[in-house]
Amino acid sequence: MISEIKTPFTQLVNCKLPIIGAPMFLVSTPEMVVAVSEAGGVGSIPSLNFRPAEEFEKQVKAIRAKTEKPIGVNLIVNKSNQRQKPDLKASLDAGVDLFITSLGSPKEVIKEAHKNGAKVICDVVNLEHAKKVEDLGADGVVAVCAGAGGHAGELNPFVFIPWLKANVNIPIIAAGGIADGYSMAAALTLGASAVHVGTRFIASTEAQVNMGYKNAILKSTPEDIVLTAAVSGTPCTFINTPSVKKMGDDIPFLLKTLKKHPLGKKLVVPLVHLLGMKKLEQSANQYGKSDIWCAGQSVGVINEVLDSKAIVEKFIAEYELAVKNTPQSS
Numbered sequence: 001m002i003s004e005i006k007t008p009f010t011q012l013v014n015c016k017l018p019i020i021g022a023p024m025f026l027v028s029t030p031e032m033v034v035a036v037s038e039a040g041g042v043g044s045i046p047s048l049n050f051r052p053a054e055e056f057e058k059q060v061k062a063i064r065a066k067t068e069k070p071i072g073v074n075l076i077v078n079k080s081n082q083r084q085k086p087d088l089k090a091s092l093d094a095g096v097d098l099f100i101t102s103l104g105s106p107k108e109v110i111k112e113a114h115k116n117g118a119k120v121i122c123d124v125v126n127l128e129h130a131k132k133v134e135d136l137g138a139d140g141v142v143a144v145c146a147g148a149g150g151h152a153g154e155l156n157p158f159v160f161i162p163w164l165k166a167n168v169n170i171p172i173i174a175a176g177g178i179a180d181g182y183s184m185a186a187a188l189t190l191g192a193s194a195v196h197v198g199t200r201f202i203a204s205t206e207a208q209v210n211m212g213y214k215n216a217i218l219k220s221t222p223e224d225i226v227l228t229a230a231v232s233g234t235p236c237t238f239i240n241t242p243s244v245k246k247m248g249d250d251i252p253f254l255l256k257t258l259k260k261h262p263l264g265k266k267l268v269v270p271l272v273h274l275l276g277m278k279k280l281e282q283s284a285n286q287y288g289k290s291d292i293w294c295a296g297q298s299v300g301v302i303n304e305v306l307d308s309k310a311i312v313e314k315f316i317a318e319y320e321l322a323v324k325n326t327p328q329s330s
C-alpha cells in the first residue's frame, strides 16, 4: 500500500497523507486525533469540545504528549466565541501545528499562529471569502461544498474546487461528501491538496457518541439529510429523524418575529443556540434519549463502524485502486 502521497498540503504541514480528520463538535475525541495523525493524516478537534477552557488546555497538552505527528485544533472565530483568545494561547503553548478556523475572521489566529510556525487553514463557502483569507495570510482554504456535514456550503465540488484553484494561490482542501478513497481521488484530481473528512469518522470506534447515532449513520441515505435552522438558529445538516421532522426547517414563528427586533435578537439568538446545544448534547451522549443527529450526505457510503486508523488505511487502499483504474487521457 502507498505510504506517502505528496501534495502542497502534506508539504505544508509535514504529514504523509493528505487526509484531515475534520473537527466535529461533540464527536471528535483526543483518541481520534491521535489515531488519524499517527496513521499519517492530521487529526483535529474543536476546542469547544472541552468545557471549561481549562479542560481544553489540559486535553490539548495530553493529545500532544501522545503523538509527535502534526495535530489540528478548530477555533470558531466569530464574536460569539468568548474562548478564542485563551484557546488559541493554550493550543500554541501545547505546540498545535494546524488551526482550522470557521465562521468569522481568522486575522488574529493567522497572526499568532505564524509567530509560532503553526499553519492556518480557513473554512470558506465562496470565492470572496477565500480571497479575503488568502489576503490575510491564510495557508490554505477548506472548500466546504454542498453535501457537507455541519454548516454545509452550496456549491458543487466539481465546480467549487477548480473555481478556487483558478483564483487563489494557496492549497485547497476539499470538504463535503468525502467518505472513501474514490471521492478522495476525485477531489485531488480536481485540484485539491487534501480532503477534510467529517461524517465518515462519526462511525468510528473513537467517536464519543452513542450507538444510536452511529447506527443512524450506517442506516441513513443521502436523501435523509436535511438542512435546518430549527435546532440552533443557524442552518446545519441533520438526519431527518422524527424529532428533526417535527422541528421543521426553521425556528418557531414567534421567535423568528422577535428576532427581527434588535432587542429581541439579542435575547433570541443566544437562547435558541443554547437550547439547541443542549438538545444536540443529549442526542449525542445519551442512548435513546433523543435523535437530533448532525451528519452530511456521505452517510450513503458508510456501512460499518471502524477504528480511525482502519478508516485512513481504507481510504488509501481505495485511492490506490481509483488511481489505477482511472482511464488516462494521454
Ligand SMILES: Cc1cc2nc3c(=O)[nH]c(=O)nc-3n(C[C@H](O)[C@H](O)[C@H](O)COP(=O)(O)O)c2cc1C
Pocket: 022, 023, 024, 025, 026, 027, 046, 074, 101, 102, 123, 144, 147, 148, 149, 150, 151, 175, 176, 177, 178, 179, 196, 197, 198, 199, 200, 294, 295, 296, 297, 298
Ligand atoms: C457532527 C459534525 C460536527 C461538526 N462540527 C464542526 C465544528 O465544531 N467546527 C467546524 O469548523 N466544523 C464542524 N463540522 C464540519 C466538519 O469539520 C467538516 O467540514 C465536514 O464534516 C466535512 O463534510 P463531511 O461531513 O461530508 O465529511 C462538523 C461536521 C459534523 C458532521
